Amino acid sequence: MSTTQISEEESQTIVSSPKSIILRISRSNPQTGTAKSFMEFKVPYEKWTTVLDAILEVKKHFDHSVGVRYSCRQATCGSCGMIINGKPRLACFTKIVELNSDVVTVEPMNNFPVIRDLAVNFDRMFSTHKKLKPYIVRDDSEITSKTKEFLQTPEEVEKYIQFSSCIKCGLCNSACPTMATDSSFIGPQALAQAYRYIADSRDKGKNERLKIIDEPHGIWRCHFAGSCSMVCPKGVDPAMGIQLLRGYLLGFRR
Amino acid sequence: MEKQENKEGIKGWLNPGRYGIERFAYWLMRLTGIGLLVYFIAHIYETSTILNGKAAWEKMLDLTQTTEGHIILAIVIGMCVFHTANGIRLMLGHGGIGVGKPGRPDYPYTPRSINMKNKLCIYASIGLAALAMMYGLGVMFGE
Amino acid sequence: MVNSIEYDLIIVGSGLAGLRAAIAAAKKSSKIKIAVISKVQVMRSHSVSAEGGTAAVLFEDEVDTIESHIYDTIKGSDFLADQDVAERLCTEIPKEILQLEHWGMPWSRRKDGRVDQRNFGGYSFPRATYAADKVGFFEMQTLYDTCQKFDNIEFLNEWYATSIIHDGQRFLGITAIELSNGTFYTIKAKAMIISTGGAGRIYSYSTYALSSTPDGLDMAYRAGMALKDMEFVQFHPTGILPSGILITEGARGEGGYLLNKDGERFMKRYAAGKMELAPRDIVSRAMMTEMNEGRGFHHETGVDCLKLDLRHIGDEVIKEKLGGIREISLKFSGIDPATEPIDVRPVCHYMMGGIHTNIDGATELQGVWAAGEAACNSVHGSNRLGANSTSECIVWGRITGELAVDYIQRGIPSTPFPLHLVDAEEKRIYDGIFRGRGDVNPYEIRQELTDTMNDKAYVYRNETDLTAGLKKLRELRDKMWKHVDDKAKEYNTNFTNVMEIDSMFRVAEVVLIGAINRRESRGSHARTDYPTRDDVNFLHHTLAYYDPKEPIMRKHPVTITKYKPVERKY
Amino acid sequence: MRESIVMKVHYGTALGAVALVAVHILFRLTQEFSKSLQYESVIANYEFLPYALVLELILVLISIHGFNGLRVILLELKQGRGYEKAVTYGCIAAMVAVIAYGSRTIILASMGMS
């Protein structure tokens, strides 16, 4: 059996691999009361095989019923966040070889309700994101026939572009220690987005957003543990965004 | 509820192996905060015995001025120094100072808020705490 | 009893087209209840992968003209585009770029603060509006975030639509499964917009997201709508090995070279005027020719490839404008494009064909519109220019969103809901698939099917291969693979995977039959046995209608306004 | 109350405490450690009014800071309307109790009531 999906015009070349790992997949189905247990599979890999490839290999050939969310396989859609060998990561952006381990354990992300196996429920994160008004707030945000663009220099773009790279994968929320116990905390994902829009020179919604995050389970429940930034696969650095955001509330910044 | 949300729970507060020194500092900050609060309450109770006259005060001293007492006091000194020093770092950080400037991230991404400045401050806080503890022990046992 | 819910407008598919439609509709009327249905979580749609740019004329005050954009599009299409439609695209898109800008899109800027543009294949001027090399991602984010303003847009995340219910004349609703708990629903509605995107996963070497399967096309096809021009499949010149992840055309737009084994910029032999920035069909054919004639590199995975050289562009420009592909290249091939050329090979990338619509995006069924890659309003003809697809998604997203609301507001007489159709659909998927029996692994069948498409209907095609492919496809289809081993209701991706495979067979068949029938070479469809364009016999669109036995093929005229077909040279 | 005001108080009390605890400790260091603990010298300290004032301030600031810190931790630990109310009021009550008890010592001792 081959792991690769390469094929070419003339004929399909199968590259067989001598190397393999044990993939341990966490299985559970809370809706039917099936408790968490691990299933192990021996999966061959190449130097380019990602953890997602390995899981899909299992799904293809060993057990069709593995519940896993995926789509883009190139770290842009944010579907495949999970705990891999103990750390929150994107399965499609983690190569087996990087893990330096003969055993790869995959579990659903922490701090999200599990739907089944590796798939978790994002409802709360999405609705929190919505609550923070993640859009340009100003009266003339709709164009008319005479509209010209709002000018913005490359330097002004630089101020928010990194926060704009968030793929809503939820890894940061899964890593944050506050999220580990506080189910009402806004969380790093949404806070970073609040900052993304406030830092945008076109936006005028700063005060509205600051009001929303200034509540007992708001921005103050971040203690600058920085774990969110460590796991973020896109370099968003939510920890920085949150501290800068708090700067406004503390009067360090205008 | 907690189970359903797959929360890590209190053990999720620690995880320094997974997330590094910043996470350790976070946890130490909590621990020292609580520790100091406990000491503080005890200390107020301790000092209140002064109102009951010299005998009571000295009885209390007998209780606290022991080897264990001194060790506890040294730990409190350490906690206080760490909590204070790290607290000052955090206050600056929370205000957006020393967390880096936003800008285009380049792969492989290294978050600017997790920087040497902060790490050094954490190490310094721990170092200072250790020094203070040793100094305290020196003073207390040095006679 | 089947669960039933009701909306005014349902939008199936939440890519650029679907989200733009949702905003247009919500803006037009806050009273209309809108549902956006997507089999993935809304913001995870395939559109996030679009990299290079969105074509629009923004600098009419400097050099560019809309007229030129129209002509480039038509010439790029090898004159199979409907010219009135191309004109609509090019006149509408500049406004949309500004509207996105006003909603927060982080377009890359010029020093003077205006929105910047870059070069792209087949255009006479730099016309691809870009945001580094994550255009689709940022557009999706802007639209998704803007949707949050409207309280009458409801997202049905991870709902899999299975069929369209109508009474022969008018649209009445759909059936769908909520994946998180496996509940089967009928969703009644007054109007529908199909924006289920492309179906490029019928090829195994593909830039598409793994979710880009033809379920939406198939749904419309089964409901009696025609699929148009499905034989035209675009192969992008630069996919990396082995995953097929895209290296954007923007890389060549910023000045990248394509090199063969001899270190030669071979494009000079195929399109001396435009070199690497010729339209994609031409570049891909050139690359296949180079490799077939032995001037390719042998990649360690066993296939041939060529090199995309960006070294002369410089590290800083690469980081600034091509950060995404730098990340992909470093991660997946361990190559830093600033110091080493990237291994690339033509890869399935776009489907010009789709659900047959008119210039307004209206399908043949009253109350149903189609927009985006799932639709074929014939703006791209036989070959799409890079950066014109996101433009199309946005323009027709808005148009169909507004028209659907108009239609709903005009009032629709109520008709009894044909419950027997819901029963029939329930039987089809639950008895036919979920409880199906068989011993053949459906995932292996899928692999074989997609490999066959890769083998037999790739850049260069011929009668023998195509008919062999069709034969193989039918053999595979008749094997016993229609069964679902996972019996759980909750998040049963095994079930959806098998339904996807089912739809792949019908749509792949149309692609192959269309390709067999078109005995000419036009745009992306290159027949080695008929190497020239034949305007006498084939200047027409292909329509395919569903029939349980075999698709019924028809012809449909091309709208030509000002531009007479001429030989296409770059 | 807005959480930002509470937290500003939290930071403010921390800063105040830094200064005052420094004074408190330095004051103790002016004497030899064991001597500083002797009944007479402690009483003398209390009776030195400015110092008593410093002690009172420390007491108030640290109580506010410490119990607010406790409130924060407890809020993060568990959620729910009733629980959160109980935590908030519980912390305020405990804070008031500690301040009252501590103040009693300081006031009585400084007035030489012992």
Ligand SMILES: Cc1cc2nc3c(=O)[nH]c(=O)nc-3n(C[C@H](O)[C@H](O)[C@H](O)COP(=O)(O)OP(=O)(O)OC[C@H]3O[C@@H](n4cnc5c(N)ncnc54)[C@H](O)[C@@H]3O)c2cc1C
């Ligand atoms: C790698 C890549 C790069 C590209 N780069 C560019 C570029 O630079 N410029 C450009 O102009 N174009 C580009 N394109 C093309 C362009 O991205 C796509 O044509 C466009 O994004 C399609 O958008 P869409 O809205 O039609 O559908 P998609 O974004 O494909 O969305 C389809 C939606 O339909 C949903 N769906 C499908 N089936 C079902 C079902 N059965 N039930 C419920 N929901 C369903 C999916 O969940 C998804 O939400 C690129 C394409 C690729 C593959």
Ligand code: HEM
């Ligand atoms: C004297 C200097 C002190 C400084 C500069 C200081 C600073 C801080 C800061 C900045 C925080 C917030 C941490 C965060 O939100 O992440 C904090 C929390 C806390 N402090 Fe202090 N503090 C000091 C003294 C004390 C003392 C003496 C006590 C004990 C009574 C105490 C108890 C607490 C508690 C319980 C917390 C909450 C812990 C947490 O949220 O992590 N602090 N301190």
Ligand code: SF4
């Ligand atoms: S901030 Fe980073 S980790 Fe968090 S959701 Fe966004 S991309 Fe994921």
Ligand code: F3S
């Ligand atoms: S991990 Fe959590 S505590 Fe703050 S810095 Fe990140 S949100």
Ligand code: FES
């Ligand atoms: S599959 Fe899209 S991020 Fe991993």
